[in-house]
Amino acid sequence: MTAVAEQTIVDQVTLTIRNHVATVVIDRQHVLNAVDGTAQARLNEIWAQLEADPSVRAVVITGAGTRAFCVGADMSASAVDKTGLEYWAGLDPNGFGGLSLRTSLNIPVIARVNGYALGGGMEMVLGADIVVASETAKFGLTEPRVGRLALDGGIHQLVRRIPHTQAMGMLLTGRKADAAEMQSMGLVNEVVPAEELDAAVQRWVDQILACxxxxxxxxxxxxxxxxxxxxxxxxxxxxxxxxxxxxxxxxxxxxxxxxxxxxxxxxxx
CATH class of the missing domain: 1.10.12 (Lyase 2-enoyl-coa Hydratase; Chain  A, domain 2)
Structure with a gap:
């Protein structure tokens, strides 16, 4: 028999701090950067670390690769076996990714949206202060399409951030919207071609650092x-x-x- 080498997928959420700027990258590309329990815990650790570091003046959060920022909870993880009530009872007080409802982080957060920002990923976008998106990015609170609810701030924040009918049009259908539409609603600050995304984010960072x-x-x-x-x-x-x-x-x-x-x-x- 021929031995078959086992392939191991390494889940990562990385933090890099350089020149007063922290960059947080969700690197779970095999599930479009969906977040499982381990990644959720790691993100909370990162935000707590940044809260305690006065040298950090701006944070950029993004997803690895070109396909997704984050598509929410990892539907392949065992956590989705919980009932809706069990899931609701165990919600993180800081929200999805430890960010969507966090009120203790006094550092500007820029969401670098490089692809799909769905479900909890969209909730993390709602927890950011500035949103810069690729033209190819897609946004949505798609939970109703799988019998769930955007309980980590998605429902309550979206209706406070964009016009009521626009928010309800997304919440009641679970539909996806592109970056240009989200910019027209006022949720996205800037939309650029994918190859210009990093330069656009850097412009916003530089303006923050000038203050x-x-x-x-x-x-x-x-x-x-x-x-x-x-x-x-x-x-x-x-x-x-x-x-x-x-x-x-x-x-x-x-x-x-x-x-x-x-x-x-x-x-x-």
């Missing part, structure tokens, strides 16, 4: 923490990142740089 890190963190925290308040109520909150920004070295450096007619060199504190 004072303490100001950016304050903006993110203020938006995340005050969405349920009126503008007047929100202004009165003494949030930690706000108070830190108002008394920061960045604040002093920004004024000096303006007066001296030079680019600021941000201390980040």
């Amino acid at each position: 004072a890190p303490t100001s950016v963190r304050a903006v993110k925290q203020m938006v995340t923490q005050t969405g349920h308040l009126t503008a007047k109520e929100a202004r009165g909150l003494r949030l930690p990142a706000l108070m830190a920004a108002l008394d920061s070295e960045d604040s002093a450096e920004g004024v000096r740089a303006f007066q001296e007619k030079r680019p600021p060199v941000w201390p980040g504190r």
Whole structure:
């Protein structure tokens, strides 16, 4: 008999930090970057690590390859054997991928959408701050087509992010929409040809890095923490990142740089 070598598929969620920018890549291309329990746990670990690292000023999240950003929960995993009620009872408080409902990450998150962003993948897009998509990207909350529901923020966030009838048109049909349509609804910031995706993402990163890190963190925290308040109520909150920004070295450096007619060199504190 001829021995057949066993092929092992290595699941990965990778984190790279370079020049104040973190890049998170879901690399499970054999299932279109669907997330299983192990990947979910790893993503939560990554977000917690980034929350504790003040040197990180922006995050880019994407999927490996060219076909998919993320198509949601891994339907081939044993977790889908749970009933709907069992699944609902075990939902992650931080949402799908540890991101879709996360309120403790004060770093801007850019979703680099390179292909399908479906189900939980679409929910992670809804958890991002800026969305840059390839022309070939497809978006959708397709759970009703397999008898499930977008419970990790998809239903509740979509109706808050785009016009009601547009959101319901997607939620009630489970249909997919292309990047241009999602941009017209206001969910996508920029749509570019696939070969220009990295350059477009870098432009957004560079614009974030041009701003004072303490100001950016304050903006993110203020938006995340005050969405349920009126503008007047929100202004009165003494949030930690706000108070830190108002008394920061960045604040002093920004004024000096303006007066001296030079680019600021941000201390980040």
